[in-house]
Amino acid sequence: MRIETDRLILRRLEDTDCERMFILHSDPEVMKYLEKPITHIQESKDMIKMIQKQYEENGVGRLAVIEKESGLMIGWSGLKLLTEPINNHVNTLDLGYRFIPEFWGKGYAMETAKAALHYGFNELNADFIYAYADSGNTGSNYILGKLGFERTGEFEDSGAICFWYKLKREQYI
Structure with a gap:
């Protein structure tokens, strides 16, 4: 799978992406609203293997x-299938x-999110696409609102309050 925008290419993660994944996931600023930063390159290799398995399954x-x-x-962007319940959705x-900080503020999250939503609604024929973000993550919450997502509730995830969002196909298209 490959999606192109004006400035970016979205493609499947490859084993050779492990060093850049490590830079991303070991950065405390990137991980501020998420799990703890990773500390070993093997963790990024394992993450890539897990995502590659998601492609297959x-x-x-x-x-x-x-x-x-x-x-x-x-960084990375796009859709994944929630196979474990999150906010009672599965x-x-x-x-x-998620992007490396030196690339923040350039509109890349919005650009890739629009491409992913287009793919989800037009290629995967999804009726709904969901998203969630830590309530304190003003950047992500702003982007989701700007994309047209409706905030439909909040829930607790690993001790943090997260906002839950839903976007209907007809709201996007």
């Missing part, structure tokens, strides 16, 4: 984001994105 998973200009993997598509 579910036909969908987060995608590496490559900046065309630099050729660098700058077997639903979840939008997510």
Whole structure:
């Protein structure tokens, strides 16, 4: 799978992405509202293997984001199938994105999210796509609102209050 935008390429994660994944997931600022930063490259290798397994089993998973200009993997974005319950939802598509801080503020989250939503609604024929973000993560909550997601509730995840969002196909198209 490969999705192109004006400035970016979204493609399946490859084993060779482990160093850039480590840079992303070991950064305390990136992980501020998430789990603890990783400390060993093996953790990023394991993460990539897990996502590759999602491609095989579910036909969908987060995608590496490559900046065309630099050729660098700058983060990941896209849809994944929630196979474990989150906020009492299971077997639903979840939008997510995460970028290395030097690439923040350039509109890449919005650009990749729009491409992922287009794929989800038009290629996967989803009726709904969901997302969630820590209530304190103003950047992610702003982006989800700007994309047209409706905040439908909140729940606790690992001790943090998260906002739950839903986007209907007809709201997006």
